[in-house]
Amino acid sequence: MVGLKIVTATGTLAAAVAAQSISYMPFGDSITEIVCWRGYLWEDLQDAGYTDVDFVGSMTTQNPDGCPMSGYDIDNEGHSGYLAIDIANQNQLVQWLQQNPADIITMHLGTNDIVQGHNVQEIIDAFTTLVEQMRDSNPSMKIIVAQIIPLSFNFGSATTESLNQAIPGWAEGMNSTESPIWVVDMADGYTTNDLRDGVHPNDSGDRKMADKWYPFLTHAIDMMSELEEPAAPVPPTC
Numbered sequence: 001m002v003g004l005k006i007v008t009a010t011g012t013l014a015a016a017v018a019a020q021s022i023s024y025m026p027f028g029d030s031i032t033e034i035v036c037w038r039g040y041l042w043e044d045l046q047d048a049g050y051t052d053v054d055f056v057g058s059m060t061t062q063n064p065d066g067c068p069m070s071g072y073d074i075d076n077e078g079h080s081g082y083l084a085i086d087i088a089n090q091n092q093l094v095q096w097l098q099q100n101p102a103d104i105i106t107m108h109l110g111t112n113d114i115v116q117g118h119n120v121q122e123i124i125d126a127f128t129t130l131v132e133q134m135r136d137s138n139p140s141m142k143i144i145v146a147q148i149i150p151l152s153f154n155f156g157s158a159t160t161e162s163l164n165q166a167i168p169g170w171a172e173g174m175n176s177t178e179s180p181i182w183v184v185d186m187a188d189g190y191t192t193n194d195l196r197d198g199v200h201p202n203d204s205g206d207r208k209m210a211d212k213w214y215p216f217l218t219h220a221i222d223m224m225s226e227l228e229e230p231a232a233p234v235p236p237t238c
Helices: 011-017 037-047 084-089 092-099 111-115 120-137 157-174 203-228
Strands: 022-028 053-055 104-108 142-147 181-185
Touching: 022 092, 022 203, 037 053, 037 203, 084 092, 084 111, 084 120, 092 120, 104 120, 104 203, 111 120, 111 157, 120 142, 120 157, 142 157, 142 203, 157 181, 181 203
Parallel strands: 022 053, 022 104, 104 142, 142 181
Antiparallel strands: none
């Protein structure tokens, strides 16, 4: 659902979520693993009443140096140095989802592929395989894909921009009613001043990423809550 207008949750829906557990997998590379945005996102969900959203994944990496967050759900599927192409071709996501099934997944991938010289079509083809694997795991998977954050060095900048331009059209072609795909423009408003080392977000960058993920994630949660609410009982007849 590219370009979908996101409406934030009402208190009623947020409260309904607390009565059930929804599994959410933060999936990606080091920009998902060794970051602080997962902590900020978890805190934002808690503050809004989404208290029973279970972060899942095989990794339990905590904060990078300087991250003020603690006490949050640290489970994730971020793997430093991994390429989307390799994850797809080696069926690694298949295994991860078998170990930790998910209802909702966010994906920020492609940076390492670009750094290692792979082209946009190779990355998009990998994304297609990954979405197919997500849906094989859960036909109703709610999928949130990022247009990735920039790099601070010139190498790869053009490919990053080209990938980000290609993602919305690809997502629209892959979208389905049962398993929608939303695209989050992480690059918009993100500058190299938001990077701590030229690649990974610093505190301002982490905050921006959490703020970008949040409305899409809560929309997916609310959609699931609406679908799973029990039907009103039928009054008895005399």
